[in-house]
Amino acid sequence: MAGSFASHFNGDTDKMTDTLKPQTPPTRRRFIAGATAATAGAATLGFPMIATAQTISLRFQSTWPQKDIFHEYANDFATRVNEMAGGKVKIEVLPAGAVVKAFDLLDAVNKGTLDGGHGVLAYWYGKNSAMALWGSGPAFGMDPNMVLAWHQFGGGKQMLEEIYKSLNMDVTSFVYGPMPTQPLGWFKKPIAKPEDIKGLKYRTVGLSIDIFTKMGAAVNALPGGEIVPAMDRGLLDAAEFNNATSDRLLGFPDVAKVCMLQSFHQCSENFEILFNKKKYDALPKEVKSIIEHAVEASSAEMSWKAIDRYSKDYSEMQQKQGVKFYKTPDSVLRAQLKAWDEVTAAKSAENPVFKKVLESQRAFAQRAVRWQNDTNVDYKMAYNHFFGAKKA
Numbered sequence: 001m002a003g004s005f006a007s008h009f010n011g012d013t014d015k016m017t018d019t020l021k022p023q024t025p026p027t028r029r030r031f032i033a034g035a036t037a038a039t040a041g042a043a044t045l046g047f048p049m050i051a052t053a054q055t056i057s058l059r060f061q062s063t064w065p066q067k068d069i070f071h072e073y074a075n076d077f078a079t080r081v082n083e084m085a086g087g088k089v090k091i092e093v094l095p096a097g098a099v100v101k102a103f104d105l106l107d108a109v110n111k112g113t114l115d116g117g118h119g120v121l122a123y124w125y126g127k128n129s130a131m132a133l134w135g136s137g138p139a140f141g142m143d144p145n146m147v148l149a150w151h152q153f154g155g156g157k158q159m160l161e162e163i164y165k166s167l168n169m170d171v172t173s174f175v176y177g178p179m180p181t182q183p184l185g186w187f188k189k190p191i192a193k194p195e196d197i198k199g200l201k202y203r204t205v206g207l208s209i210d211i212f213t214k215m216g217a218a219v220n221a222l223p224g225g226e227i228v229p230a231m232d233r234g235l236l237d238a239a240e241f242n243n244a245t246s247d248r249l250l251g252f253p254d255v256a257k258v259c260m261l262q263s264f265h266q267c268s269e270n271f272e273i274l275f276n277k278k279k280y281d282a283l284p285k286e287v288k289s290i291i292e293h294a295v296e297a298s299s300a301e302m303s304w305k306a307i308d309r310y311s312k313d314y315s316e317m318q319q320k321q322g323v324k325f326y327k328t329p330d331s332v333l334r335a336q337l338k339a340w341d342e343v344t345a346a347k348s349a350e351n352p353v354f355k356k357v358l359e360s361q362r363a364f365a366q367r368a369v370r371w372q373n374d375t376n377v378d379y380k381m382a383y384n385h386f387f388g389a390k391k392a
Helices: 002-007 011-020 026-046 069-084 102-111 129-134 144-153 156-166 208-214 224-232 244-250 277-281 285-320 330-350 352-375 379-387
Strands: 056-062 089-094 116-119 171-178 185-187 201-203 218-220 258-261 270-276 324-327
Touching: 056 069, 069 089, 069 116, 069 244, 069 270, 069 285, 102 116, 102 171, 102 270, 129 156, 129 352, 144 156, 144 171, 144 270, 144 352, 156 171, 156 352, 171 277, 171 285, 208 218, 208 330, 224 244, 244 285, 270 277, 270 285, 285 324, 330 352
Parallel strands: 056 089, 056 116, 201 218, 258 324
Antiparallel strands: 116 270, 171 270, 185 258
16 A cells, blocks of 8 residues: 555656745654554454454345244344344344245255244254253253253253264254243143043154154144134144234134143253354354354344233233133143153153253252252242232
8 A cells, every 4th residue: 555655746847845834754654654554454454354254144044934022133133243243244044834844944054045043943843853852851850941051051052963963964053042941831621630641643842752652642733824813724633833922913812711820841952043053154254153152142032022922921811802811730740741751751762962961950950959949039928928818
């Protein structure tokens, strides 16, 4: 740059300028030119690559219908990355079916058909049964946030990476977003005992398929957007999806008026954000850092939003749509735990990876859940004190 600056001041123009302005000593000229070049170099090194690079465009798809709050969560993550990157990264999120079917997302991200996606690990249960342990079952008493703690600090993340590598899945996974306990599901009449499950055409996914099969149900795994139409046509007698807001948006109250709350089949599940690994590895370091922090921030924000939205829709369905909510009887919950013992014993015997993940969760839960149970106060006592029926 210094050389080109000097070339503009050759000949008469240079002489005229020298006549009008004080002369700068040669030594000072060299110092200024050197300092300018050094400053430019420092600026280039000091600012992140994303400050000058072209916009990085990434095409994602969720495994959720456009109207579901889960698709909203996927968009929330994309928005956070886009904003944190100052417009230099643009993640576009398409709904399920826009490019591939919901259950085909993992393969599409692996092949690079999509740059990334948003779903749950239980959807890849058919690839390796161990993957469902990030969402299905009682998780030895861990709530979803504790499962995240196990994933981040108890070895879960490394084991998941090993599983994907063994499947030749070229993906980078981020597990995040603790989900509240999912209902037992939507039924035509209340479930009073374990025997009431027998013979029902029931929808669930992951290892929950095995739990309800053990309990006598005829299970059909369907993506979220297909459940209510199947119930409406009589192809399903009952179904579970996830939460009050999703269930309401998907139309469950239009096909059933009974919802059974509390279940061990999916009480500790989290979401997963996937990237095509080659695409992710090629990103600038600063962008990777933004993504990692955006995952953590989105995890917290999602859990807060869930409390607000789910509680509102829970009330709205009771007050405006005539939905009756019932607590799942303890006898049914115990039957789930018994079925879980049988399922995990069989899966551990046939799949060493399943056994490894299960034992890792057990070891983490034994100390973490004991700590949580011993430490946490009974919040229900406080709620009943303030909002329960007052004694005369």
